Amino acid sequence: MFSKACEYGIRASIYIGQQSADQGRRVGLRDIAAEIDSPEAFTAKVLQLLVRAGLVTSVKGPTGGFELTAEQLRTVTLRQIVLAIDGGEMLQGCALGLRQCSAQQPCPLHYQFLAIRDQLNEVLRTHTVGELAGKVHDGLGFLRQFS
Amino acid sequence: MFSKACEYGIRASIYIGQQSADQGRRVGLRDIAAEIDSPEAFTAKVLQLLVRAGLVTSVKGPTGGFELTAEQLRTVTLRQIVLAIDGGEMLQGCALGLRQCSAQQPCPLHYQFLAIRDQLNEVLRTHTVGELAGKVHDGLGFLRQFS
């Protein structure tokens, strides 16, 4: 559905959000990669994208790391994360790969997938990172496999 | 959403279906690739998968080519095509990449994506290649871009 990069990006930002909401704790890369079970260096690349897009905040040096500001917690949606990493392909492109699929010239599944895509967009648009962080904090959601 | 291979596979099988329904016309690779605007050799690989899976029929030699039997037209669903090419990843896997995402240990978006995935499965399960071929035949759907 999403690329690996995007999966890591979503999980990472939710974890960062959880720690930020929890007494404003800043988290380092090593910590993040361990907690969401992702490759450290690759996760760093993905986080750089999110930082550049203004969706995550980073601080260098000792006591540095990644965090979400109160505003980021409140306003950053999953949709923004996905767009920053994967672009709009999955959110807008034709399921059958037609370059211009529209009501004028629809693929045979245009309207069926329009409905699915609408629902996907709705889910991504209406969930903030902060909200999902809360869910993880309350033990109602997980970011990696616990055996 | 789907891989390129899968996009080609779906478009190709619908086109084959359309020609088969239309006076049982068998179609060759060159023809298919031209009609759905896909790379010929790669499309051949994808079609081999579908033939091996029993979803498409092929005939060698002159006057040979690909076709869908009456039964294939009636019974083969998009879901079977997608499974044969992309496997169950998109249809079953966790959107956030967790190896075992379930009600026992759900990702923070488990139930939201469950709904989306259900709808996707439903669309793929309830549409046969033959039905979509009819839609294309009636000019209600297209398999490539016509400028």
Add this chain to the structure above:
DNA sequence: CAAATACCGGATAAATTTATCCGGTAATCA
């Protein structure tokens, strides 16, 4: 039977995605 046709299947190459490495820079702290 011989020639032509068209799918089959293995090998190979190009492109993209995923993943790693390492020196550079900014920030903290003693």
Add this chain to the structure above:
DNA sequence: TGATTACCGGATAAATTTATCCGGTATTTG
């Protein structure tokens, strides 16, 4: 100020996906 910490960013490598090539085999037709 000097040492350490931790993100930044470019280069590189591995893995996967996408795409191509070409000889092999089955089938039709003359």
